[in-house]
Structures are given as structure tokens and as C-alpha cells.
Amino acid sequence: EAGVAQSPRYKIIEKRQSVAFWCNPISGHATLYWYQQILGQGPKLLIQFQNNGVVDDSQLPKDRFSAERLKGVDSTLKIQPAKLEDSAVYLCASTSGAGGYNEQFFGPGTRLTVL
Amino acid sequence: GDSVTQMEGPVTLSEEAFLTINCTYTATGYPSLFWYVQYPGEGLQLLLKATKADDKGSNKGFEATYRKETTSFHLEKGSVQVSDSAVYFCALTGLTGGGNKLTFGTGTQLKVEL
Numbered sequence: 001e002a003g004v005a006q007s008p009r010y011k012i013i014e015k016r017q018s019v020a021f022w023c024n025p026i027s028g029h030a031t032l033y034w035y036q037q038i039l040g041q042g043p044k045l046l047i048q049f050q051n052n053g054v055v056d057d058s059q060l061p062k063d064r065f066s067a068e069r070l071k072g073v074d075s076t077l078k079i080q081p082a083k084l085e086d087s088a089v090y091l092c093a094s095t096s097g098a099g100g101y102n103e104q105f106f107g108p109g110t111r112l113t114v115l
Numbered sequence: 116g117d118s119v120t121q122m123e124g125p126v127t128l129s130e131e132a133f134l135t136i137n138c139t140y141t142a143t144g145y146p147s148l149f150w151y152v153q154y155p156g157e158g159l160q161l162l163l164k165a166t167k168a169d170d171k172g173s174n175k176g177f178e179a180t181y182r183k184e185t186t187s188f189h190l191e192k193g194s195v196q197v198s199d200s201a202v203y204f205c206a207l208t209g210l211t212g213g214g215n216k217l218t219f220g221t222g223t224q225l226k227v228e229l
Binding site: 003004031033035040041042043044045048091093095102103104106107108109 | 119156157158159160161164204206215216217218219220221222
């Protein structure tokens with residue numbers, strides 16, 4: 001079974017530029033998460049989708065971050081404009097259900113460096 | 116809100132030494148507790164979990180017991196190997212703000228030397 005795929009693996013941009021990350025979850029997984037992991041910290045949830053609807057985006061900085069999951073499968077996370085403090089690893093995870101606890105499977109992450 | 120506190124690293128041990136990584140939590144209700152591991156260059160992987168008080172999660176020689184009275188979920192292994200070198204994250208799920216939201220600690224880096 002293929003795991004969660006993310007691209008690109010690395011991205012370097014200048015501040016105020018825009019950037020987009022892509023995630024393809026495990027086939028059949030209805031729930032998709034984006035986490036931000038700043039160096040030396042644990043991952044922090046940015047947004048959770050159930051199919052193509054948003055369940056939780058309370059910690060997403062909506063003035064600059066946006067995410068979509070148009071067909072309930074792939075998802076993109078965008079930052080526009082980027083700030084220095086956005087330098088982090090962006091992790092995508094997916095799980096098969098939303099009720100109770102279902103193991104979240106994580107992708108390898110995209111490491112973003114903002115100069 | 117929910118939070119997880121774990122011991123700072125790096126923790127450096129010799130092979131076959133005993134490992135303990137402390138983890139305590141603050142949460143409303145009855146969270147499920149987890150340890151995730153991140154090997155160099157790889158994504159996060161679930162190591163073990165416990166869903167209710169006094170449950171013991173175990174995997175690959177690692178164990179952790181859900182202690183509600185001390186709000187703790189310490190990770191232990193009797194004899195570590197070089198291959199256990201990784202970053203370990205304690206985490207919990209609560210139901211605030213949506214189902215299955217994971218709240219992580221800051222991670223503890225483990226280095227095992229020959």
C-alpha cells in the first residue's frame with residue numbers, strides 16, 4: 001500500500017513570495033491533515049479536512065495561508081506572502097475515519113526555508 | 116487547552132542501556148495517548164498508543180503506561196540499540212475543535228552509541 005505522498009520535498013523562497021505544497025493521501029482515506037513543524041517543536045495542526053470539507057482550521061493563519069481539497073483526495077496548502085517565521089517542515093497526514101481514534105499516517109514532509 | 120510536556124534532549128545512551136523518556140499531559144476529558152517516532156530522513160510513525168487509564172502500549176520493545184493519576188505516559192525500553200536513534204514525540208488526541216486532533220510535545224532526540 002502506497003503511503004502519503006508530498007511534494008516538493010524541499011523549497012527555498014524569498015520572503016513575500018508565494019509557495020504551494022501538494023499532498024496525496026493514502027487511497028480511501030477520508031480525513032486529511034496539514035501540520036506545521038517548526039525546528040525544535042512538535043507538529044502543530046493547521047487544518048483538518050473530512051472528505052472535501054473543513055473540520056478544523058482554527059490555527060491556520062488565514063491572512064496568508066490557504067488550503068483546499070477539491071475532490072476529497074489530493075490537497076494543496078498555499079502561503080502567500082511568506083514570512084521568515086514560516087520556515088518549517090509542513091507535514092501531511094491521512095486517516096481512514098473521523099470517529100474515535102484512527103491512526104494518522106504521515107508523509108515525509110516538505111521543508112520550507114524562507115530567506 | 117490540551118498540552119504535552121516531554122523531557123528535553125538530546126538523550127545520549129550506550130547500546131543496551133535502559134531508556135526512559137518522560138511525558139506528562141494536560142487535557143480535558145479522557146484523551147488517548149501516543150508515542151510517535153521520527154527516524155532521520157523519514158516521516159513520523161506511530162510507535163505505540165494507549166486509549167484509557169492503566170492501558171499499556173507496547174511495540175518493538177518499547178512500552179508506556181497510561182497513568183491518569185499522574186497524567187503521565189513515560190516511554191521505556193530495557194535495552195536500546197543504535198537503530199533506535201531517532202526523535203520521539205509524545206502526543207494526545209482530544210475532541211476539542213474537531214475529532215482526532217493530535218497535540219504533540221516538543222520531541223526528544225535519542226542518540227544511541229556503540
